[in-house]
Protein backbone atom coordinates (compact mmCIF):
# COMPACT_ATOMS: atom_id res chain seq x y z
CA UNK A 1 0.00 0.00 0.00
CA UNK A 2 1.23 3.47 -0.81
CA UNK A 3 -0.15 6.62 0.83
CA UNK A 4 -0.39 9.56 -1.55
CA UNK A 5 -1.85 13.09 -1.55
CA UNK A 6 -3.77 14.90 -4.27
CA UNK A 7 -1.86 17.86 -5.66
CA UNK A 8 -2.56 20.43 -8.39
CA UNK A 9 0.43 21.69 -10.38
CA UNK A 10 1.22 24.96 -12.13
CA UNK A 11 0.67 27.16 -9.07
CA UNK A 12 -2.99 26.19 -8.78
CA UNK A 13 -2.61 24.82 -5.25
CA UNK A 14 -1.82 26.49 -1.93
CA UNK A 15 -0.12 23.26 -0.82
CA UNK A 16 3.45 22.70 -1.99
CA UNK A 17 5.27 19.48 -2.83
CA UNK A 18 7.76 20.31 -0.07
CA UNK A 19 4.95 20.40 2.49
CA UNK A 20 3.52 17.13 1.21
CA UNK A 21 6.95 15.49 1.47
CA UNK A 22 7.05 16.40 5.18
CA UNK A 23 3.82 14.52 5.97
CA UNK A 24 5.01 11.27 7.56
CA UNK A 25 4.50 8.22 5.35
CA UNK A 26 3.75 10.09 2.15
CA UNK A 27 5.22 8.43 -0.97
CA UNK A 28 3.79 10.47 -3.80
CA UNK A 29 1.04 12.60 -5.25
CA UNK A 30 -2.01 12.08 -7.43
CA UNK A 31 -1.30 14.69 -10.08
CA UNK A 32 -3.18 16.20 -12.99
CA UNK A 33 -2.72 18.51 -15.97
CA UNK A 34 -5.60 20.94 -15.75
CA UNK A 35 -4.31 23.10 -18.60
CA UNK A 36 -4.81 20.45 -21.27
CA UNK A 37 -8.35 20.64 -22.72
CA UNK A 38 -10.45 17.51 -22.16
CA UNK A 39 -9.98 15.12 -25.06
CA UNK A 40 -6.51 16.33 -26.11
CA UNK A 41 -3.38 14.17 -25.85
CA UNK A 42 -1.15 14.70 -22.83
CA UNK A 43 2.18 15.23 -24.58
CA UNK A 44 5.17 13.21 -23.48
CA UNK A 45 7.32 16.24 -22.73
CA UNK A 46 4.72 17.81 -20.47
CA UNK A 47 4.30 14.47 -18.67
CA UNK A 48 8.06 14.19 -18.19
CA UNK A 49 8.36 17.75 -16.89
CA UNK A 50 5.61 17.19 -14.33
CA UNK A 51 7.10 13.86 -13.24
CA UNK A 52 10.55 15.46 -12.88
CA UNK A 53 9.19 18.32 -10.77
CA UNK A 54 7.47 15.84 -8.44
CA UNK A 55 10.47 13.48 -8.28
CA UNK A 56 12.73 16.41 -7.44
CA UNK A 57 10.68 16.98 -4.30
CA UNK A 58 11.29 13.33 -3.34
CA UNK A 59 7.80 12.16 -4.31
CA UNK A 60 6.46 9.72 -6.90
CA UNK A 61 3.96 10.37 -9.68
CA UNK A 62 2.45 6.92 -10.11
CA UNK A 63 -1.19 8.06 -10.02
CA UNK A 64 -3.00 10.58 -12.18
CA UNK A 65 -6.28 12.07 -11.03
CA UNK A 66 -7.91 12.57 -13.39
CA UNK A 67 -7.66 12.05 -17.11
CA UNK A 68 -11.15 13.24 -17.92
CA UNK A 69 -13.38 11.64 -20.54
CA UNK A 70 -14.58 13.81 -23.41
CA UNK A 71 -18.34 14.28 -23.37
CA UNK A 72 -18.63 12.87 -26.94
CA UNK A 73 -17.48 9.49 -25.58
CA UNK A 74 -20.16 9.56 -22.89
CA UNK A 75 -22.73 10.63 -25.45
CA UNK A 76 -21.69 7.91 -27.89
CA UNK A 77 -21.18 10.33 -30.79
CA UNK A 78 -19.28 9.34 -33.94
CA UNK A 79 -16.52 11.76 -33.01
CA UNK A 80 -15.75 9.61 -29.95
CA UNK A 81 -13.21 7.46 -31.83
CA UNK A 82 -10.84 10.39 -32.24
CA UNK A 83 -11.05 11.17 -28.51
CA UNK A 84 -10.54 7.51 -27.63
CA UNK A 85 -7.41 7.45 -29.81
CA UNK A 86 -6.15 10.50 -27.94
CA UNK A 87 -6.93 8.82 -24.62
CA UNK A 88 -4.88 5.77 -25.61
CA UNK A 89 -1.99 8.03 -26.59
CA UNK A 90 -2.23 9.70 -23.18
CA UNK A 91 -2.16 6.32 -21.41
CA UNK A 92 0.96 5.44 -23.39
CA UNK A 93 2.73 8.72 -22.59
CA UNK A 94 1.87 8.48 -18.91
CA UNK A 95 3.17 4.90 -18.78
CA UNK A 96 6.46 6.10 -20.24
CA UNK A 97 6.96 8.42 -17.27
CA UNK A 98 6.13 5.75 -14.69
CA UNK A 99 2.40 6.23 -14.10
CA UNK A 100 0.74 3.03 -12.87
CA UNK A 101 -2.85 4.09 -12.24
CA UNK A 102 -5.30 6.52 -13.84
CA UNK A 103 -8.37 7.71 -11.94
CA UNK A 104 -11.30 8.98 -14.01
CA UNK A 105 -15.04 9.28 -13.78
CA UNK A 106 -17.88 8.70 -16.19
CA UNK A 107 -20.42 11.20 -14.89
CA UNK A 108 -22.46 13.01 -17.55
CA UNK A 109 -22.26 16.82 -17.73
CA UNK A 110 -22.00 17.45 -14.02
CA UNK A 111 -19.00 16.31 -12.09
CA UNK A 112 -19.28 16.17 -8.29
CA UNK A 113 -21.81 18.56 -6.77
CA UNK A 114 -22.04 20.36 -3.42
CA UNK A 115 -24.34 23.10 -2.22
CA UNK A 116 -21.54 24.73 -0.18
CA UNK A 117 -17.78 24.58 -0.51
CA UNK A 118 -16.97 26.27 2.82
CA UNK A 119 -19.83 25.42 5.17
CA UNK A 120 -19.21 26.52 8.80
CA UNK A 121 -19.08 23.55 11.17
CA UNK A 122 -19.75 23.60 14.92
CA UNK A 123 -16.04 23.44 15.87
CA UNK A 124 -15.23 26.60 13.90
CA UNK A 125 -13.83 24.76 10.88
CA UNK A 126 -15.30 24.82 7.38
CA UNK A 127 -16.14 21.89 5.15
CA UNK A 128 -17.98 21.01 1.98
CA UNK A 129 -21.67 20.32 2.40
CA UNK A 130 -24.52 18.90 0.36
CA UNK A 131 -28.17 19.84 0.87
CA UNK A 132 -30.28 18.01 -1.66
CA UNK A 133 -33.14 20.50 -1.86
CA UNK A 134 -30.72 23.38 -2.40
CA UNK A 135 -29.03 21.54 -5.26
CA UNK A 136 -32.13 20.37 -7.12
CA UNK A 137 -33.94 23.70 -6.97
CA UNK A 138 -31.15 25.30 -9.02
CA UNK A 139 -30.37 24.64 -12.62
CA UNK A 140 -26.92 23.16 -13.23
CA UNK A 141 -25.41 26.28 -14.74
CA UNK A 142 -26.42 28.26 -11.66
CA UNK A 143 -24.74 25.65 -9.48
CA UNK A 144 -21.70 25.80 -11.73
CA UNK A 145 -21.55 29.58 -11.51
CA UNK A 146 -21.90 29.58 -7.75
CA UNK A 147 -19.33 26.80 -7.24
CA UNK A 148 -16.79 28.51 -9.48
CA UNK A 149 -17.33 31.97 -7.97
CA UNK A 150 -16.98 30.61 -4.43
CA UNK A 151 -13.91 28.50 -5.09
CA UNK A 152 -11.48 31.06 -3.67
CA UNK A 153 -9.77 31.61 -7.00
CA UNK A 154 -8.68 28.00 -7.51
CA UNK A 155 -9.85 25.95 -10.47
CA UNK A 156 -12.48 23.36 -9.63
CA UNK A 157 -11.75 20.09 -11.41
CA UNK A 158 -14.79 19.15 -13.49
CA UNK A 159 -16.18 22.67 -13.29
CA UNK A 160 -13.86 24.41 -15.73
CA UNK A 161 -15.53 27.71 -16.75
CA UNK A 162 -15.25 26.85 -20.46
CA UNK A 163 -17.52 23.85 -19.88
CA UNK A 164 -20.35 25.88 -18.41
CA UNK A 165 -21.93 27.35 -21.60
CA UNK A 166 -22.14 23.85 -23.08
CA UNK A 167 -23.77 22.42 -19.95
CA UNK A 168 -27.34 23.38 -20.74
CA UNK A 169 -27.10 21.81 -24.20
CA UNK A 170 -25.55 18.65 -22.79
CA UNK A 171 -28.26 18.43 -20.13
CA UNK A 172 -30.86 18.48 -22.87
CA UNK A 173 -29.02 15.80 -24.84
CA UNK A 174 -29.05 13.26 -22.02
CA UNK A 175 -32.75 13.64 -21.22
CA UNK A 176 -33.59 11.15 -23.97
CA UNK A 177 -30.74 8.72 -23.26
CA UNK A 178 -31.59 5.49 -21.47
CA UNK A 179 -29.34 4.09 -18.76
CA UNK A 180 -28.75 1.03 -21.01
CA UNK A 181 -27.45 3.26 -23.76
CA UNK A 182 -25.19 4.99 -21.27
CA UNK A 183 -23.79 1.63 -20.10
CA UNK A 184 -23.16 0.66 -23.70
CA UNK A 185 -21.24 3.88 -24.35
CA UNK A 186 -19.16 3.05 -21.33
CA UNK A 187 -18.50 -0.47 -22.61
CA UNK A 188 -17.47 0.90 -25.99
CA UNK A 189 -14.90 3.10 -24.27
CA UNK A 190 -13.61 0.33 -22.00
CA UNK A 191 -13.29 -2.26 -24.76
CA UNK A 192 -11.28 0.25 -26.78
CA UNK A 193 -8.87 1.38 -24.09
CA UNK A 194 -8.42 -1.56 -21.70
CA UNK A 195 -6.23 -3.61 -24.11
CA UNK A 196 -3.86 -0.64 -24.16
CA UNK A 197 -4.03 -0.21 -20.39
CA UNK A 198 -2.89 -3.86 -20.22
CA UNK A 199 -0.19 -3.33 -22.83
CA UNK A 200 1.22 -0.30 -21.05
CA UNK A 201 0.58 -1.68 -17.55
CA UNK A 202 -1.59 1.21 -16.37
CA UNK A 203 -4.54 0.35 -14.12
CA UNK A 204 -7.75 2.22 -14.95
CA UNK A 205 -9.69 3.19 -11.83
CA UNK A 206 -13.16 4.70 -12.19
CA UNK A 207 -14.38 7.02 -9.44
CA UNK A 208 -17.97 6.58 -8.21
CA UNK A 209 -20.61 9.16 -9.00
CA UNK A 210 -20.82 11.89 -6.40
CA UNK A 211 -23.42 12.13 -4.98
CA UNK A 212 -24.43 8.53 -5.73
CA UNK A 213 -28.01 9.22 -6.80
CA UNK A 214 -29.65 10.71 -9.91
CA UNK A 215 -29.64 14.48 -10.35
CA UNK A 216 -31.49 16.44 -13.04
CA UNK A 217 -32.63 13.22 -14.71
CA UNK A 218 -29.08 12.42 -15.83
CA UNK A 219 -27.84 8.82 -15.98
CA UNK A 220 -25.89 7.90 -12.84
CA UNK A 221 -24.33 4.49 -12.83
CA UNK A 222 -21.42 4.03 -10.41
CA UNK A 223 -23.52 4.34 -7.28
CA UNK A 224 -23.74 1.03 -5.41
CA UNK A 225 -22.42 -2.56 -5.26
CA UNK A 226 -24.87 -3.91 -7.82
CA UNK A 227 -23.98 -1.26 -10.38
CA UNK A 228 -20.27 -1.69 -9.72
CA UNK A 229 -20.68 -5.42 -10.46
CA UNK A 230 -22.34 -4.47 -13.75
CA UNK A 231 -19.53 -2.05 -14.51
CA UNK A 232 -16.74 -4.54 -13.81
CA UNK A 233 -18.48 -7.17 -15.95
CA UNK A 234 -18.50 -4.80 -18.95
CA UNK A 235 -14.84 -5.67 -19.34
CA UNK A 236 -13.37 -8.39 -17.15
CA UNK A 237 -9.74 -7.32 -17.28
CA UNK A 238 -8.12 -6.52 -13.92
CA UNK A 239 -7.04 -3.29 -15.59
CA UNK A 240 -10.70 -2.25 -15.57
CA UNK A 241 -10.92 -1.33 -11.91
CA UNK A 242 -12.04 1.12 -9.28
CA UNK A 243 -11.12 4.19 -7.32
CA UNK A 244 -13.09 3.21 -4.24
CA UNK A 245 -14.20 6.51 -2.75
CA UNK A 246 -15.75 5.90 0.66
CA UNK A 247 -17.18 9.41 0.91
CA UNK A 248 -18.93 9.30 -2.46
CA UNK A 249 -20.43 5.83 -2.01
CA UNK A 250 -20.94 6.45 1.71
CA UNK A 251 -23.17 9.45 1.00
CA UNK A 252 -25.83 6.81 0.39
CA UNK A 253 -26.42 5.23 3.80
CA UNK A 254 -27.66 2.04 2.13
CA UNK A 255 -24.14 1.32 0.86
CA UNK A 256 -22.21 -1.03 3.16
CA UNK A 257 -18.70 0.31 2.55
CA UNK A 258 -16.66 -2.40 4.35
CA UNK A 259 -18.61 -5.07 2.42
CA UNK A 260 -17.98 -3.20 -0.85
CA UNK A 261 -14.25 -2.92 -0.02
CA UNK A 262 -14.10 -6.64 0.69
CA UNK A 263 -16.03 -7.80 -2.36
CA UNK A 264 -14.20 -5.78 -4.98
CA UNK A 265 -10.84 -5.88 -3.19
CA UNK A 266 -10.99 -9.69 -3.16
CA UNK A 267 -11.54 -9.53 -6.93
CA UNK A 268 -8.33 -7.49 -7.26
CA UNK A 269 -10.30 -4.66 -8.82
CA UNK A 270 -9.60 -1.83 -6.36
CA UNK A 271 -6.50 0.04 -7.49
CA UNK A 272 -6.92 3.31 -5.62
CA UNK A 273 -8.88 4.20 -2.48
CA UNK A 274 -10.12 7.63 -1.44
CA UNK A 275 -10.89 7.37 2.24
CA UNK A 276 -12.95 10.02 3.99
CA UNK A 277 -15.98 10.35 6.23
CA UNK A 278 -19.40 11.96 5.92
CA UNK A 279 -21.90 13.07 8.55
CA UNK A 280 -25.56 12.89 7.55
CA UNK A 281 -28.29 15.26 8.65
CA UNK A 282 -30.82 13.23 6.67
CA UNK A 283 -30.44 10.50 4.03
CA UNK A 284 -29.73 13.05 1.28
CA UNK A 285 -28.13 15.86 3.28
CA UNK A 286 -24.60 15.60 4.59
CA UNK A 287 -21.48 17.43 5.71
CA UNK A 288 -18.01 16.24 4.86
CA UNK A 289 -16.48 15.55 8.27
CA UNK A 290 -13.01 14.90 9.65
CA UNK A 291 -11.67 11.44 8.81
CA UNK A 292 -12.07 9.90 12.29
CA UNK A 293 -14.84 7.31 12.72
CA UNK A 294 -16.29 9.27 15.64
CA UNK A 295 -16.69 12.39 13.48
CA UNK A 296 -18.93 10.85 10.84
CA UNK A 297 -21.18 7.95 9.89
CA UNK A 298 -18.53 5.64 8.43
CA UNK A 299 -16.50 3.16 10.50
CA UNK A 300 -12.95 3.80 9.29
CA UNK A 301 -11.50 0.87 11.25
CA UNK A 302 -13.88 -1.57 9.53
CA UNK A 303 -13.22 0.03 6.14
CA UNK A 304 -9.42 -0.10 6.42
CA UNK A 305 -9.58 -3.60 7.92
CA UNK A 306 -11.70 -4.82 5.01
CA UNK A 307 -9.32 -3.30 2.47
CA UNK A 308 -6.26 -4.69 4.28
CA UNK A 309 -7.81 -8.18 4.38
CA UNK A 310 -7.87 -8.28 0.57
CA UNK A 311 -4.09 -7.99 0.34
CA UNK A 312 -4.49 -4.50 -1.13
CA UNK A 313 -1.27 -3.23 -2.73
CA UNK A 314 -2.63 -0.15 -4.50
CA UNK A 315 -2.77 3.50 -3.50
CA UNK A 316 -4.68 5.25 -0.73
CA UNK A 317 -5.15 8.94 -0.25
CA UNK A 318 -6.98 10.91 2.37
CA UNK A 319 -9.88 12.57 0.62
CA UNK A 320 -11.37 15.99 1.16
CA UNK A 321 -10.39 17.70 4.36
CA UNK A 322 -11.95 20.59 6.21
CA UNK A 323 -10.41 24.04 6.46
CA UNK A 324 -8.90 24.17 9.96
CA UNK A 325 -6.48 26.45 11.82
CA UNK A 326 -7.46 29.38 9.61
CA UNK A 327 -6.19 27.79 6.43
CA UNK A 328 -7.26 29.26 3.09
CA UNK A 329 -6.98 26.67 0.34
CA UNK A 330 -8.88 25.11 -2.52
CA UNK A 331 -12.14 23.60 -1.30
CA UNK A 332 -11.54 20.18 0.26
CA UNK A 333 -7.83 20.27 -0.49
CA UNK A 334 -6.07 22.10 2.28
CA UNK A 335 -2.91 20.77 3.92
CA UNK A 336 -3.71 20.35 7.59
CA UNK A 337 -6.88 18.29 7.81
CA UNK A 338 -5.79 15.97 5.01
CA UNK A 339 -2.40 15.46 6.69
CA UNK A 340 -4.23 14.50 9.89
CA UNK A 341 -6.44 12.17 7.86
CA UNK A 342 -3.47 10.52 6.16
CA UNK A 343 -1.73 9.82 9.44
CA UNK A 344 -4.90 8.52 11.04
CA UNK A 345 -5.30 6.10 8.12
CA UNK A 346 -1.63 5.10 8.32
CA UNK A 347 -2.09 4.46 12.05
CA UNK A 348 -5.08 2.23 11.41
CA UNK A 349 -3.16 0.42 8.68
CA UNK A 350 -0.11 -0.20 10.88
CA UNK A 351 -2.21 -1.51 13.76
CA UNK A 352 -4.30 -3.76 11.54
CA UNK A 353 -1.23 -4.99 9.67
CA UNK A 354 0.73 -5.86 12.82
CA UNK A 355 -2.24 -7.47 14.55
CA UNK A 356 -2.93 -9.59 11.46
CA UNK A 357 0.61 -11.00 11.74
CA UNK A 358 0.76 -11.55 15.51
Ligand SMILES: [Mn+2]
Pocket residue numbers: 207245247248274319
Ligand atom coordinates in the same frame (compact mmCIF):
# COMPACT_ATOMS: atom_id res chain seq x y z
MN1 LIG B 1 -13.18 10.75 -4.03
